[in-house]
Amino acid sequence: MLDEYKNEQKIAYQIMDNAIKKDKVSHAYLLEANGYPKKNDFAIAFAKYLLCENHHKKLEEQKNCPLCSRSVENILDIKIIKPEGLTIKKEQLSNLQEEFSKKPLEGTKKIYIIEEADKLNASSSNALLKFLEEPEENIIAILVVDNMYQLLNTIISRCQIINLQNNKLDEITNTEKKVEYLLGISEVSTYIQTVLSFVEALEKTGESVHLKIDQLWFSVFNTKETMLYGIEILIYFYKDVLNACIGTELEIFLDNIKEIEESKKKNTKEQLYKKINLFLQAKERLQYNCNLNLVMDTLIQKLGEMKA
Ligand SMILES: [Zn+2]
Numbered sequence: 001m002l003d004e005y006k007n008e009q010k011i012a013y014q015i016m017d018n019a020i021k022k023d024k025v026s027h028a029y030l031l032e033a034n035g036y037p038k039k040n041d042f043a044i045a046f047a048k049y050l051l052c053e054n055h056h057k058k059l060e061e062q063k064n065c066p067l068c069s070r071s072v073e074n075i076l077d078i079k080i081i082k083p084e085g086l087t088i089k090k091e092q093l094s095n096l097q098e099e100f101s102k103k104p105l106e107g108t109k110k111i112y113i114i115e116e117a118d119k120l121n122a123s124s125s126n127a128l129l130k131f132l133e134e135p136e137e138n139i140i141a142i143l144v145v146d147n148m149y150q151l152l153n154t155i156i157s158r159c160q161i162i163n164l165q166n167n168k169l170d171e172i173t174n175t176e177k178k179v180e181y182l183l184g185i186s187e188v189s190t191y192i193q194t195v196l197s198f199v200e201a202l203e204k205t206g207e208s209v210h211l212k213i214d215q216l217w218f219s220v221f222n223t224k225e226t227m228l229y230g231i232e233i234l235i236y237f238y239k240d241v242l243n244a245c246i247g248t249e250l251e252i253f254l255d256n257i258k259e260i261e262e263s264k265k266k267n268t269k270e271q272l273y274k275k276i277n278l279f280l281q282a283k284e285r286l287q288y289n290c291n292l293n294l295v296m297d298t299l300i301q302k303l304g305e306m307k308a
Contacts, residue, residue, distance in 0.1 A: 027135035030159035118150035
């Protein structure tokens with residue numbers, strides 16, 4: 001129930017409450033969860049709140065409500081999509097589309113929640129995009145993702161973004177611990193140092209990165225798993241450069257203001273978006289292609305083309 005989050009997610013709660021009261025519900029929401037552990041439950045509570053005609057928020061109210069009291073699996077107008085294996089597949093979206101093209105089954109709206117939306121691949125991203133581009137009045141999308149730059153720009157721009165507080169992440173005050181918390185691993189200091197040196201080389205001497213890649217990158221990120229961590233940290237870094245660029249607080253790289261400022265000087269906002277997107281593409285390619293060298297070569301080549 002939404003009321004459960006009244007204090008923990010003050011801002012998100014108010015945005016949603018207002019949208020309902022003013023009858024201004026968007027057709028797509030992007031919940032940027034920042035590692036908030038109850039993100040998916042929150043999305044479900046939000047979906048029920050939207051769907052229930054009486055907009056029940058409180059536990060007592062919900063107990064007697066035929067819709068709110070039901071578990072989400074039994075509500076036909078809410079559909080949850082999550083990765084099957086490593087990715088969310090195109091068929092999952094076309095099945096949804098087909099199902100939703102029928103009339104609402106119970107109420108007046110249908111809602112789909114995409115958990116771990118960063119697991120959309122190129123073809124399912126495109127399928128989703130088509131769906132978002134031609135919104136039907138009674139269909140609402142809720143995308144859940146830890147870091148919104150894990151999604152394509154074109155998807156982000158079609159959603160209302162709601163930032164969830166992650167008190168646990170906010171309480172952690174140094175870069176290393178924050179990265180450990182987000183990646184769910186320990187001993188990340190070498191990873192972070194490697195990423196920072198890589199960024200420095202990349203921003204300074206685009207061309208020689210190719211020649212020094214073994215030392216700069218593969219000395220540490222030499223398996224698919226570690227390389228995914230490396231790219232993830234790159235994304236966190238550039239997201240913070242973007243934060244610095246638009247004047248919002250840094251989220252992760254609190255101990256590296258100098259490095260953030262350096263990169264900020266060398267990139268426009270558009271270039272930062274583009275770089276983050278290239279890292280996302282590399283991450284996706286890595287999931288299908290086990291040739292780490294090839295993935296890295298392509299990435300560096302595309303980064304190089306940006307400068308030209
Ligand atoms: Zn209800």
